[in-house]
Amino acid sequence: MTTAKEIIANLNKPTDADRRLIEKAYEYAQKAHEGHKRYSGEPYMTHVAAVGFNLAEMGMGPNTIASGLLHDTIEDTEVTSEDIRREFGEEILFLVEGVTKLSSVRYYGTDRHNESLRKLFVATSQDIRVLIVKLVDRLHNMQTLKHVPEAKQLRIATETLEIYVPVAHRLGMGLIRKELEDLAFPYVLPEEHKRVCDLLHQRAEKAQGLLEKERKILQKKLADSGLMDFKTSYRVKGLYSLYHKLKRKEWDIDNVYDLLAMRIVVNSVEDCYRAMGIVHTVWRPLPKRVKDYINLPKPNGYQSIHTTAITKAGTILEIQIRTQKMHHEAEYGIAAHLIYKEETTGTKGRSTAEWFSNLVPTLFRPFAWRDNAKHEDLEATRNTDPKQKIPNWIHQIGEMYTHEKASGQEFVDDMRTDFFSNRIFVFTPNGDVVDLPSGAVPIDFAYAIHSEVGNHIAGVKVNNKLVQLDTVLRNGDIVEIETKKSAHPTPKWVQMAQTSVAKRRIKSALMEMEH
Ligand code: MN
Numbered sequence: 245m246t247t248a249k250e251i252i253a254n255l256n257k258p259t260d261a262d263r264r265l266i267e268k269a270y271e272y273a274q275k276a277h278e279g280h281k282r283y284s285g286e287p288y289m290t291h292v293a294a295v296g297f298n299l300a301e302m303g304m305g306p307n308t309i310a311s312g313l314l315h316d317t318i319e320d321t322e323v324t325s326e327d328i329r330r331e332f333g334e335e336i337l338f339l340v341e342g343v344t345k346l347s348s349v350r351y352y353g354t355d356r357h358n359e360s361l362r363k364l365f366v367a368t369s370q371d372i373r374v375l376i377v378k379l380v381d382r383l384h385n386m387q388t389l390k391h392v393p394e395a396k397q398l399r400i401a402t403e404t405l406e407i408y409v410p411v412a413h414r415l416g417m418g419l420i421r422k423e424l425e426d427l428a429f430p431y432v433l434p435e436e437h438k439r440v441c442d443l444l445h446q447r448a449e450k451a452q453g454l455l456e457k458e459r460k461i462l463q464k465k466l467a468d469s470g471l472m473d474f475k476t477s478y479r480v481k482g483l484y485s486l487y488h489k490l491k492r493k494e495w496d497i498d499n500v501y502d503l504l505a506m507r508i509v510v511n512s513v514e515d516c517y518r519a520m521g522i523v524h525t526v527w528r529p530l531p532k533r534v535k536d537y538i539n540l541p542k543p544n545g546y547q548s549i550h551t552t553a554i555t556k557a558g559t560i561l562e563i564q565i566r567t568q569k570m571h572h573e574a575e576y577g578i579a580a581h582l583i584y585k586e587e588t589t590g591t592k593g594r595s596t597a598e599w600f601s602n603l604v605p606t607l608f609r610p611f612a613w614r615d616n617a618k619h620e621d622l623e624a625t626r627n628t629d630p631k632q633k634i635p636n637w638i639h640q641i642g643e644m645y646t647h648e649k650a651s652g653q654e655f656v657d658d659m660r661t662d663f664f665s666n667r668i669f670v671f672t673p674n675g676d677v678v679d680l681p682s683g684a685v686p687i688d689f690a691y692a693i694h695s696e697v698g699n700h701i702a703g704v705k706v707n708n709k710l711v712q713l714d715t716v717l718r719n720g721d722i723v724e725i726e727t728k729k730s731a732h733p734t735p736k737w738v739q740m741a742q743t744s745v746a747k748r749r750i751k752s753a754l755m756e757m758e759h
Contacts, residue, residue, distance in 0.1 A: 245286075246293040249308065254300035262306040265332075269310035269494045270296070272331060276314075276321040278339045284391035292316055300578050308373045311339035313378055325675035332454045341380065342374030345720065352718065375411065376579050379420055382408050386427040401431035416544040416577025425484035433487070440487045442746045443497050448480055458555050459506060465526045466508070470520060475509040501533070502562035509571045509606055513538060520549050523563050530560070537572070546574055637673040647728045679722075684742045685714045690725045691746035698746060699753050702728035732757060 248270035252263050273292050280288035296313040304312075310332060317323040318340055350669040386404055389397055407430045430437040453477040453541050463476055481489075481503050508519050516538060523529075533552035538548045541547045548566040555561060563615035566574065573580045670689060680693050686706070691698035703726040704711050717723065733750045741747045 245290045245460045249538070251293070251296050251300045251313075254297070254547045255309075255632045256303065258306065265306050265310050266296070269313040269332065269336075273313045276317045276323045280320065282388065282389055282391065283393070288295065288316070288320075291384055291388070294387075295377070295380050298380045300382065301381075302376075302576055304325075304376065304579065307335055308339065308377060311336050311343065311373070312377050312380065314340050315343045317383060319347060332420065339371065339374055339377065342371055343377050346374065346378050346582065351435065367435065369747045372415075372578055375415065376417075379408060379412055379417065379424075383420055383423060383427075384422055389431065390429065397431050404428040405432055412577075414544055415579075416546060416573065417575075417579060418546070418577065419575040422485070426482050429484040429529050436487055437483065439495075439668070440483050440490065443490070443495075444480070444483065444503075447497065447503065451480060454557065454559055455504060455506070458557070458559070458561065462508075462523070462526060466519065466520060466522055469522050471510065471515060471519075471522065473511050474515070474519065475508075477507045479505050479507065481505070483743065501530070501560050502550075504559065505562040505564055507571075508563065508565045509568055510565070511567065516549055516567060519565045520551060520563075523551060523553060527563075529553045529560070538566075548574065559574060562730070668717060668719045668721075670717050670720070673722060673724045681743060684717050685740055686717065686723055686725065687713055687737055687750075688712070688743040688746045689706070689723050690716065691741070691749050693725070694733040695753070697725055697727055698730060699733060700731045700748055702726040702731040704724045712736070 248267045251270070252258060252266050255262060255266070258266075270293070277288040277292065282291055292313050292315060295315060296309050299309045299312040314323075314328060314332070314336065318325060318328065325337060325341060328340055366746050382404060385400065389400060392400065404424050409421055409424050409428070412424060459476050460476055465517055466474055466476075481500070486500065486503065489502075490497065497503065508523070510516055510519055520534070530552045533550070535547055535550040537548050537550065546563045547570040549562055550562060552560060552562050552588050569580075668680055668684065670678050670680065672678065672693070678689055679690060680688055686704040687698065687701065691700050691705075701713065702715060703722040704715070705726070706715060706717065706721050708724075710723070733753050735754060737750045738747055738754075741750060
């Protein structure tokens with residue numbers, strides 16, 4: 245089992261207080277989960293220790309790591325919110341409670357409401373760090389899914405593909421997205437998984453040796469050309485992403501040009517373009533395959549130069565060229581920005597504000613792979629009017645961030661106050677999600693569904709309890725409206741309603757009743 249020491253070893257310049265905090269959270273979690281076991285038979289602590297370790301490895305701060313260690317205490321043990329507040333303070337309590345709340349966002353087996361669920365998921369988290377802990381939590385649950393009873397595996401894996409993967413994608417967290425996809429794939433689409441595996445298997449055996457040979461050739465050439473401080477690596481395309489590409493290429497693996505990719509990580513943007521030039525002298529580039537995502541980043545913030553070339557041995561390779569910072573961002577996405585918040589050096593990377601304004605309009609766009617749009621052509625969506633399908637409030641925040649230079653901490657705070665607190669997402673008893681401004685009451689909910697529902701409210705249940713018509717709704721509430729033909733609005737409702745839509749409809753119903 246991962247120890248507190250191993251977690252601390254990943255912290256960047258920890259203070260004594262940081263060390264003590266991690267040790268304390270670790271011991272506290274260990275005590276709280278004492279006697280609990282995972283399905284694998286291992287102590288429950290192995291799970292939370294793994295979550296804490298992964299967060300530390302990603303570069304998250306001590307509070308987030310401590311929250312990772314404590315994330316299952318309130319839900320699964322005797323520990324109460326009050327205990328966490330007393331022992332660890334408000335911020336950690338806020339994060340742990342956020343993760344706990346997210347457990348109620350469940351995939352119910354139809355894909356009708358997936359987009360709403362993703363919204364609910366993001367909104368419920370209230371702080372981007374909550375989402376990051378939750379994603380890392382899910383990653384470990386997926387890594388140990390084989391021990392879970394079979395009846396639950398499909399639901400968990402499907403939920404991962406439908407909710408967690410798109411959220412990780414929108415947040416630019418490439419590494420975690422790829423791992424979640426490939427872990428869920430065999431459970432959700434076993435036959436397709438096998439078919440992709442078989443196809444890849446024939447290639448992969450040769451590929452490994454081949455890539456290593458080509459890498460040496462490239463390294464020598466880069467060094468000979470005077471490029472300093474570069475790193476090269478290679479990867480074979482992930483199974484799930486290969487599956488989506490194969491579907492579009494009539495299952496002809498020879499038409500998948502990015503099956504094998506070589507990566508060059510350099511120090512500066514200038515060196516990226518130099519490296520591209522060198523690559524093109526080593527291997528012959530394929531026409532029209534150079535993609536400059538440095539100047540035109542993908543909507544989720546991804547930056548790199550991509551080019552496809554054919555090696556002397558006849559292998560088609562995709563070459564991805566980027567700076568250290570772009571590389572870190574491509575792997576950790578928004579988490580990387582939380583890490584860079586204290587960075588003051590004059591790097592050429594975009595500011596958090598710019599990055600965020602790029603992210604926001606895409607955060608809630610339907611995941612491209614699901615509707616057979618091209619994964620690589622996500623950037624093409626820039627040309628369509630992004631304002632069309634996005635709720636206005638998201639836009640306003642995006643625009644605000646373009647004008648203001650938010651510093652790191654402000655960024656986190658703003659995410660909390662503006663991005664998440666302006667709206668709430670509540671469920672109908674059928675699992676439909678209704679998006680309302682915060683402060684909204686059941687009357688607003690009823691009119692948001694239909695005026696006929698609003699005009700005949702006889703009673704309201706929130707989470708199965710009868711409540712007053714002016715009860716303030718909270719994120720994740722399940723709201724049930726009872727209607728009666730004989731029930732009608734009263735003038736008092738105009739004051740109780742918070743949305744202008746509801747107020748307007750009540751007024752017109754009242755006028756009609758007068759006639
Ligand atoms: Mn957990």
